[in-house]
Amino acid sequence: MFVSVGRSANVENIGLENTDIIVDKGVIQVAANFQTKESHMYAVGDCIGGMQLAHVAMEEGIIAAEDISGNPQPAINYNHVPRCTYTSPEIASVGITEEQAKEQGFEVKTGKFFFRGIGKALVYGESDGFIKVVADKKNQ
Incomplete structure (x- = not known):
């Protein structure tokens, strides 16, 4: 038998209540470029839900960093992961x-x-x- 109970994002008591960042169903809401409602703040990885895999978080981080530096990248096609x-x-x-x-x-x-x-x-x-x-x- 294989049992998995999952994980939850660490989004409580980290100061998000002092921002306009939206947390819905326990995860931070982001745009396709991983930008939050606070335009100068980005979020990637487990805290945004989705695929909780290290290689996915790494790619999300690269896309966010490229966007911050003014070099927008295409969105991730999660079907290819x-x-x-x-x-x-x-x-x-x-x-x-x-x-x-x-x-x-x-x-x-x-x-x-x-x-x-x-x-x-x-x-x-x-x-x-x-x-x-x-x-x-x-x-x-």
Whole structure:
């Protein structure tokens, strides 16, 4: 069994009540460039909710720093961020799920390949698991 209770943003008792920064549902609200309602203050990472991953926070920080220096960057496409859970076997994903693709109106095609069909996986005794690809039939 895998149980995860999540995390919460550290936004209490840090002085935000003395600003115009908006905290909604426990996270700081930001624009696409990570600017808060206080135009000279930015927020990135776990305190803004979303994907609580170090590599995501790093990219958010870069985008905020570039914006501050007058070099605006394109917004992050969070659908392109790889995610991983360190279990045995490991769980990883990138993109959207089959259900999300259907909800977004894609004509979905899926494929699944089990690790037991990979010689190297058998050699290492790591044949549990599979790869699932979710694609749009129109763009195969």
